[in-house]
Amino acid sequence: MTEIELYEQALRWLGRREYGEMELRNRLRTLPEVSLELVNKVVERLLAMDYLSDVRFAEALVRDRTRRGQGSLRIRHELQQKGVPALIIESSLAELAPNDTAQENAHRALVKRFGPTPPEDLKARKKRHDFLTRRGFDGQTIRMVLEALG
Structure with missing residues (x-):
């Protein structure tokens, strides 16, 4: 595969998502x-032209996962697995997912899964609690949401 073909393939992928x-x-x-040398050339070119950005990628992933009802712990772990630097992860989570939103997201996910009725026993x-933990919400958020339900 030539450098031009590889570059065009990368652009097609980047055209679909970050x-x-x-x-x-x-x-x-x-x-x-x-x-590996060819991959490095293409990636460096994409970075120089600002077609590829860890910051945009992290912000897009945080928005998407927050909208899906996932918590910051799970989102942080996914970004780490995808090789995003810690500083970018923290700034993306701080800007797009403040704590009050986390409680709202946890509540929405809980109501969607179990309905609005409080737990009987x-x-x-x-x-x-286990459901919200798997979704990546921290203990404090889970406690607050469950206390609010009753």
């Missing part, structure tokens, strides 16, 4: 007959 630098590098490496409360 990618983090490491994520795009890994995806380009999976293509047949592509050297300890077992039902634990089930809701």
Whole structure:
């Protein structure tokens, strides 16, 4: 595969959604007959032209995952797995997902999954707690939401 073909493929992928630098590098490496040197050239060109940005990628992912009802712990972990630097992760989470929004998101996710009725017993409360934990909400947010339900 030539540099131009690889560059055009990367642009097609970037036209569909934002990618983090490491994520795009890994995806380009999976293509047949592509050297690491070629991937590095293409990625550096995309970075120089500002077509590829970890900041935009992190902001887009935080917005999307927040809208899906996921908590900051889960979002942070996903961004770390995708190779986004810690400073970018923290600034994206701070700007787009303040704590009051986390409580609203947790409440919305809980009501969507279990309905608006409060848990009847300890077992039902634990089930809701575990659900919110899997969604990536921190303990304080979970306690506040469950207390508000009753």
